[in-house]
Amino acid sequence: MTVDTELVRQLAELLGDTGLSEIEVEDGERKIRVARQMTAAPVSYAAAPAQAAAAPAAPAPADAPAAPDMKAHPGAVKSPMVGTVYLAPEPGKPNFVSEGDRVEAGDTLLIVEAMKVMNPITATKAGTVKRLCVENQEPVEFDQVLAIVE
Template sequence: MAKFEMDTEFVRKLAQILHETDLGEIELAEGDRRIRVARPAVTVAAPAAMAAAAPPPAAAATAAAPASGDVAKHPGAVTSPMVGTAYLAPEPGKPAFVSIGDKVAAGQTLLIIEAMKTFNPIKAPKAGTVAQILVDNAQPVEFGEPLMIVE
C-alpha cells in the first residue's frame, strides 16, 4: 500500500474556498485518493422541534410583504442560495437572529437554511436595516427565493 502524502497547502486552499463561498464542504477524488474538507455544521435542534416552536414576532410582518416577483428585483433583497428549510432562530425557544428594524453588519447571520441535514448560515451581503422578513420560521424555500430585504 502506497503512503498517502498530504499536501497541506492544497488543504488550506480548499479551506479558503469554503470560507469564500460559504459552502459547508468540498470533496475531491482522484483514483484511490480522496480528500474532504468540511466546516463544522451549526448545531440546531431537530427540524420537527423547530416547526413546533412559536414563530418569532417578526414573522407576523411577512404577511404584509409584496409578491416575491416584485421583491426579488429589490436592490436589498437577500435571496436563498439553495433549496431547503429556512429557520429564523438558531434553535427553538431562542430569539430570532434578526427582527424588522434591526441594524445589521455585513456578514452578520440573518437566518439559517437546512439543506440535506446541514445548517447553512445566510449572511447579510451589506450593512443596513432589516426592512422586511419574507419567510416564516420552518418554511421551505427555493433557490433564488427572496428571504429578506436589507436596506
C-alpha cells in the same frame, strides 16, 4: 458512474416532505437531480351570467398598483439553495434578527437547512432589516427572497 441510491432516496423524501418539485445537488463532477411531476387539481369554470342589454356599463375599476418584484429589489437576500428556513439558532432561542434591526455585512440573518446541514444566510451589506419574507420552518426554493436589507 456509480449512483448513490441512498442519496437519491433522501432527496426524493425531501421533495415529498417540503412539497418541492425538484432538487439538485452537486459534489465535484457528480451532479444529481431529482424531480417529480406536479399535477394540478382540475379546475371547473362557470359561465358568466349575461348582462342585460339595457344596463349601463359600469366604469372600469382603477388598476391596483402591481406588487413590487422582490427579486429585483437591491436589498434582496435570496436563498442560495433549496431547504428549510430557521429564524433562530435553535428552538426556544431568540431570532437572529427582526424587522427593523440594524445589521452589518456578514451578520447572520437566518439559517437554511439543506440535507441536514445548517447553512447561515448572512447580510451582504450593512443596513436595516426592512422585511423578513419567510416564516420559521418554511420550505424555500433556490433564489427565493428571504429578507430585504436596506
